[in-house]
Ligand SMILES: [Fe+2]
């Protein structure tokens with residue numbers, strides 16, 4: 001259950017396939033960013049014991065995904081380079097409330113939605129791609145991203161059991177849907 005308020009528009013996968021090299025490079029950046037975001041939360045919340053081991057584990061897994069993507073880029077002869085990121089994550093995070101503990105809950109829930117959107121789009125790629133090893137890659141990664149989605153939701157619940165996490169997740173999912181719908185049509189995982 002991915003908790004997304006709106007499915008990806010069907011044109012996205014066609015645009016992604018038309019500019020696949022750029023999307024694969026962006027995807028490698030996304031894995032690196034996912035690892036660094038998880039690590040940054042270890043620095044921001046060192047006293048939130050519930051977060052430490054799950055986030056450390058998640059960061060390691062995202063770095064493994066990053067290395068996997070680098071391997072595929074090499075195999076396909078695609079050079080990894082700095083790209084202009086999609087505005088998606090920045091726009092999504094604008095909904096995070098500034099004071100604790102709301103800030104922590106909202107951050108974890110926004111991250112859960114990014115994982116959910118990644119997972120949804122990886123499924124679209126797994127179904128649409130022709131190259132067997134890329135199909136396999138996406139079919140295997142999407143299971144991890146679904147699990148990461150759930151991990152972030154569970155962590156939000158664990159740190160603030162009295163907060164209506166489900167209700168807040170619904171609100172943020174609405175916001176996420178409007179952010180992704182308003183994203184420029186760039187060849188990116190989240191655009
Ligand atoms: Fe990942």
Ligand SMILES: [Fe+2]
Pocket residue numbers: 034062115144145148
């Ligand atoms: Fe992930």
